[in-house]
Amino acid sequence: MTLPLFFKLVRLLMKERMEYRADFLLSIFAQIIAYGGDYIVIWMFIQRFDTIAGWNWPEIAFLYSIGLFTYALGASFSFVQMRDLEEQVKNGTFDSLLIKPVNPYLFLISRGFNLGYIAHILISASVMIWAIIQLDLKWTLINVLYLILSVISGALINAGIMTLIGSVSFVWVRSGFLFNLFFRLKEFISFPLPVFGALIQILLTIVMPLAFVNYYPAAFLLSKDILGLPTWSMWFVPVVGPFCYWVAYRAWMGGVNKYQSAGG
Amino acid sequence: MSIISVSGVTKIYRQYRRFPGIIGSVRSLFTRQYSEEIAVKDITFSIEKGEAVGYLGPNGAGKSTMIKMMTGILLPSAGEVRVLNEIPHKARKNNSQHLGVVFGQRSQLWWDLPVTDSFELHKYIYKISDESYRKNLGFCTELLSLSDFINKPVRQLSLGQRMRVEIAMALLHEPEILFLDEPTIGLDVMAKDQIRQFLRAVNQEKKTTILLTTHDMKDIEEICPRMIIVNKGSLVYDGSVAALRSKLGDERRVVIEFAQDPGSIEISGLTLIKEEGSRKTFLFTRNGTTVFDYVSRIAEKYPIEDVSIEDVDIESIIRRLYKQLAAEDEESQGRQPILVGGAN
Numbered sequence: 001m002t003l004p005l006f007f008k009l010v011r012l013l014m015k016e017r018m019e020y021r022a023d024f025l026l027s028i029f030a031q032i033i034a035y036g037g038d039y040i041v042i043w044m045f046i047q048r049f050d051t052i053a054g055w056n057w058p059e060i061a062f063l064y065s066i067g068l069f070t071y072a073l074g075a076s077f078s079f080v081q082m083r084d085l086e087e088q089v090k091n092g093t094f095d096s097l098l099i100k101p102v103n104p105y106l107f108l109i110s111r112g113f114n115l116g117y118i119a120h121i122l123i124s125a126s127v128m129i130w131a132i133i134q135l136d137l138k139w140t141l142i143n144v145l146y147l148i149l150s151v152i153s154g155a156l157i158n159a160g161i162m163t164l165i166g167s168v169s170f171v172w173v174r175s176g177f178l179f180n181l182f183f184r185l186k187e188f189i190s191f192p193l194p195v196f197g198a199l200i201q202i203l204l205t206i207v208m209p210l211a212f213v214n215y216y217p218a219a220f221l222l223s224k225d226i227l228g229l230p231t232w233s234m235w236f237v238p239v240v241g242p243f244c245y246w247v248a249y250r251a252w253m254g255g256v257n258k259y260q261s262a263g264g
Numbered sequence: 265m266s267i268i269s270v271s272g273v274t275k276i277y278r279q280y281r282r283f284p285g286i287i288g289s290v291r292s293l294f295t296r297q298y299s300e301e302i303a304v305k306d307i308t309f310s311i312e313k314g315e316a317v318g319y320l321g322p323n324g325a326g327k328s329t330m331i332k333m334m335t336g337i338l339l340p341s342a343g344e345v346r347v348l349n350e351i352p353h354k355a356r357k358n359n360s361q362h363l364g365v366v367f368g369q370r371s372q373l374w375w376d377l378p379v380t381d382s383f384e385l386h387k388y389i390y391k392i393s394d395e396s397y398r399k400n401l402g403f404c405t406e407l408l409s410l411s412d413f414i415n416k417p418v419r420q421l422s423l424g425q426r427m428r429v430e431i432a433m434a435l436l437h438e439p440e441i442l443f444l445d446e447p448t449i450g451l452d453v454m455a456k457d458q459i460r461q462f463l464r465a466v467n468q469e470k471k472t473t474i475l476l477t478t479h480d481m482k483d484i485e486e487i488c489p490r491m492i493i494v495n496k497g498s499l500v501y502d503g504s505v506a507a508l509r510s511k512l513g514d515e516r517r518v519v520i521e522f523a524q525d526p527g528s529i530e531i532s533g534l535t536l537i538k539e540e541g542s543r544k545t546f547l548f549t550r551n552g553t554t555v556f557d558y559v560s561r562i563a564e565k566y567p568i569e570d571v572s573i574e575d576v577d578i579e580s581i582i583r584r585l586y587k588q589l590a591a592e593d594e595e596s597q598g599r600q601p602i603l604v605g606g607a608n
Contacts, residue, residue: 009385015377016377019417091370096365096367096372098335098356099336100360101357101389260338261339261341
């Protein structure tokens with residue numbers, strides 16, 4: 001599995017999408033409308049209280065946008081691939097991955113690379129840029145670097161969790177309900193973490209570390225006080241993503257091994 | 265050195281018990297209750313380079329499982345499989361470069377794109393040089409007449425066309441062994457015929473070792489001099505088609521066209537199996553006298569217009585083999601209670 005092979009696949013995927021151009025454009029349009037609606041709901045919510053846990057509208061918009069942007073990056077490499085994995089394992093199409101001279105994981109995620117997330121990227125990037133202008137952030141080199149690393153890490157956390165859920169397909173065949181759980185928990189990170197009780201905070205920090213996707217990096221960038229944590233702890237954020245993803249990848253490959261010895 | 269060697273291979277599937285409903289699905293995660301199903305039971309055989317072998321057996325006999333073990337998809341529960349002198353599972357990536365695999369009912373093509381796109385991606389993944397790609401594609405295109413639809417999207421192809429494409433793709437990287445799982449299933453006679461001729465050519469001209477699973481005995485007769493028959497996971501026959509024929513009684517079918525309907529004829533040694541007026545079909549089992557003796561004996565009494573003698577087709581031979589096995593099975597099961605009774 002090489003980068004040129006990935007680009008080759010993307011070229012074919014684009015060609016495939018263009019076979020149903022109208023359908024593709026319409027679904028992107030629909031996604032933008034749907035997420036636009038989400039922004040509006042949060043905005044209306046804030047209009048009533050002015051701030052939520054000390055965060056005003058542009059700050060929340062920034063927070064939400066990082067969440068959506070990193071989700072889109074991660075999901076384009078994982079969601080549909082991992083959601084359909086249980087079906088592929090059940091009906092045996094997964095086998096055709098194992099007869100190719102490629103890494104099955106890298107091939108699966110690249111073959112299923114989802115161009116549809118361009119909608120999420122477009123809307124979240126636009127709102128993020130608007131929010132950054134509103135917030136008047138100090139763009140030091142460190143801050144720029146930190147934002148970029150945090151976005152990469154956030155994408156890896158999302159992809160990692162979904163990869164981990166996908167790997168369940170090899171063991172229990174069914175994994176759909178775990179995706180439901182994931183999306184439920186993901187709804188929490190639309191708001192700053194302190195809004196919720198200790199249990200949710202711990203859950204989103206340690207068990208399913210979604211707080212590292214947007215809350216922690218945004219809080220550090222916006223100089224919010226996080227439970228009196230020292231500044232250097234901000235550098236946990238870029239580490240959590242690669243770590244999550246690495247664990248998920250090992251689990252996934254372990255799942256393949258298990259599948260090979262147990263059989264479908 | 266055998267290109268494939270399978271020794272004492274067993275594969276047991278473990279099926280975890282599942283419970284219905286949402287609570288059930290959570291419960292399923294923690295249950296350790298499972299049932300075991302033996303898909304392949306202590307099978308041993310080896311295949312030499314250049315052979316064409318038919319692997320057959322009824323549904324659920326463990327044919328696909330064996331292919332999956334040879335291609336490195338699954339690990340055997342016991343025993344050892346060696347393909348190209350390697351353990352397929354361990355050498356999966358390396359071996360796959362030298363294996364072609366066609367799963368009859370699972371396409372590996374890009375549904376909405378022209379066939380050539382799938383081929384070119386295959387060329388890239390298998391690192392095929394321009395020259396050998398051109399050469400192999402030419403070979404397949406000509407013998408499988410792909411040129412009519414090679415630029416069409418896969419979704420517009422008929423099942424027969426798609427299978428031809430699938431087989432061609434599996435051969436683009438010049439594999440040493442070609443595995444085919446039910447390559448002719450669901451195809452019409454013409455398509456089946458073309459595929460058989462092609463596979464025979466691949467085996468004879470390119471010296472590619474072929475192993476195919478099938479239900480269709482014609483596939484075996486036309487492509488594979490050797491067949492391996494499995495039933496309920498166990499190997500029940502390994503040898504040539506001719507040897508199986510003689511092993512299971514050398515039966516022949518004699519069709520006699522009489523000048524006029526002779527009524528019923530009783531000749532010991534011949535069994536009447538079909539009667540269409542003056543045309544009668546007999547089943548002859550070799551028993552010292554030749555079939556000609558019988559025919560001339562009949563001809564003395566009744567005027568005969570025409571005689572034809574046919575071998576019983578392989579299909580009925582296999583059917584008899586299965587019947588025989590089922591009877592043996594039943595017998596051993598029926599005997600058991602008596603044995604138990606005797607022990608008491």
